[in-house]
Amino acid sequence: MKVKVILTFLLLTTCFAVFSQEKHNTAVVEKGLIKVSVMYPYAEGKTFNVEYYETKHMPMVAGFLGSNLVKYTIEKGVASGIPNQPLPFMAIGTFYVKSLSDYQAAIGPNRDAIRADFPNYTNVTPVILVSEVVK
The missing domain is CATH 3.30.70.100 (Alpha-Beta Plaits)
Known part of the structure; x- marks a missing residue:
């Protein structure tokens, strides 16, 4: 159970980081x-x-x-x-x-x-x- 929680946390953290980076890159590209x-x-x-x-x-x-x-x-x-x-x-x-x-x-x-x-x-x-x- 503990492993599932840790894996879910890592997956969510990775998704959030990728999404944040994409938003940041889009803003930079448009300037x-x-x-x-x-x-x-x-x-x-x-x-x-x-x-x-x-x-x-x-x-x-x-x-x-x-x-x-x-x-x-x-x-x-x-x-x-x-x-x-x-x-x-x-x-x-x-x-x-x-x-x-x-x-x-x-x-x-x-x-x-x-x-x-x-x-x-x-x-x-x-x-x-x-x-x-x-x-």
Whole structure:
């Protein structure tokens, strides 16, 4: 019985250490990356098809970015930060890339294809913010 308790303790300690290290490594990897946030503002009568965005649009853009892309995320807006206030954004797509110049070089020639796909999932013009991850 004592051996089982010790083995369980060691297993849990090892799992915790690995999990903590993974979280730490992720934070270190992201510092200095370029973050491209594509935000879709909420407005009455505006629409956004999250399924299409997730399965078609974002993978298409990710393909254009190639090895410069570290990861991308998709967020679906659910509420405002202030109770009983309208949702500020219906959705936000975020790309994390290594190089701004490589990002621009990849997006430039594909800009028309990206924009032509908008009507397939939204009738909103996105707001785009390019920033550098500090922490």
